[in-house]
Amino acid sequence: MRALMGRFSKMHGLGNDFVVIDARDGAVDMTQARAQAIADRHAGIGCDQLILIGRSDRADVSMRIFNSDGGEVEACGNATRCVPLFVGRDVLIETKAGLLDAKGVDGGASVDMGAPRLEWDAIPLAYAMDTLAMPVSWEDLPAPAAVNVGNPHVIFFCDDLGAVDIERLGPMIETDPLFPARVNVNFAQVVGDNHIRLIVWERGAGLTRACGTGACATAVAAVRRKLVSGPTRVTLPGGDLVIDWTPGGHILMTGPATHVFDGEADWARF
Numbered sequence: 339m340r341a342l343m344g345r346f347s348k349m350h351g352l353g354n355d356f357v358v359i360d361a362r363d364g365a366v367d368m369t370q371a372r373a374q375a376i377a378d379r380h381a382g383i384g385c386d387q388l389i390l391i392g393r394s395d396r397a398d399v400s401m402r403i404f405n406s407d408g409g410e411v412e413a414c415g416n417a418t419r420c421v422p423l424f425v426g427r428d429v430l431i432e433t434k435a436g437l438l439d440a441k442g443v444d445g446g447a448s449v450d451m452g453a454p455r456l457e458w459d460a461i462p463l464a465y466a467m468d469t470l471a472m473p474v475s476w477e478d479l480p481a482p483a484a485v486n487v488g489n490p491h492v493i494f495f496c497d498d499l500g501a502v503d504i505e506r507l508g509p510m511i512e513t514d515p516l517f518p519a520r521v522n523v524n525f526a527q528v529v530g531d532n533h534i535r536l537i538v539w540e541r542g543a544g545l546t547r548a549c550g551t552g553a554c555a556t557a558v559a560a561v562r563r564k565l566v567s568g569p570t571r572v573t574l575p576g577g578d579l580v581i582d583w584t585p586g587g588h589i590l591m592t593g594p595a596t597h598v599f600d601g602e603a604d605w606a607r608f
């Protein structure tokens with residue numbers, strides 16, 4: 339087996355952790371099996387998402403995102419905040435979800451995450467329905483909202499987050515046939531003025547300490563339901579993000595980004 343040595347950085351946004359590979363100077367042939375093996379916390383390097391930074395004709399860099407199950411997806415809010423730190427300057431990033439403008443701020447970054455999609459077929463859902471209060475329920479969790487912020491999210495506003503069995507309900511809802519592309523499952527509780535607590539069961543990664551796109555989707559749903567107005571603090575297990583969205587506009591996400599260490603690996607081993 340010929341060695342395929344390459345450098346990577348371990349980074350995280352609020353504890354949602356990434357192996358970030360610079361593929362600008364040479365293509366790393368990333369397959370689903372290889373991404374899954376690298377993300378493995380016991381036999382690999384370990385991460386929630388694997389991020390490939392590449393060249394782009396349309397932006398400063400491109401970003402490809404792989405969940406820890408190896409599946410390639412469109413968007414990752416926390417990883418997007420890490421890109422200015424990885425590249426060393428403010429950047430326009432080409433993703434499967436569109437072009438995202440990421441600017442470094444003290445300790446992190448602010449990202450224009452674009453406009454949310456709210457139509458049922460853009461989520462996507464299996465059939466037409468209202469996405470603000472979906473006429474469906476799972477056990478005693480009724481009428482969630484659905485929002486696409488590049489990737490698909492369903493949001494349950496709960497009275498008591500502590501009473502929800504997220505590890506049982508999360509995978510059940512993630513793989514429900516109502517969501518043909520599967521879904522990220524957000525469990526939210528409004529805990530104060532413009533302040534939401536949020537726990538996310540991520541599609542293809544399970545429970546993570548934070549989900550940036552989940553925070554964006556939840557803030558959008560909360561504005562639509564008039565539960566919040568203006569910049570909203572979203573408290574995840576790993577810490578806080580501030581999400582600002584007004585109807586018709588783009589979502590602005592601001593929060594931390596952290597570089598942990600750099601390493602070198604032989605990708606041919608994975």
Ligand SMILES: N[C@@H](CCC[C@H](N)C(=O)O)C(=O)O
Pocket residue numbers: 354387405411412413414415416417489490522540541542543546548549550551552
């Ligand atoms: N952790 C991310 C989201 C990663 C992708 C997601 N699991 C999906 O499958 O869409 C974030 O910070 O947004």
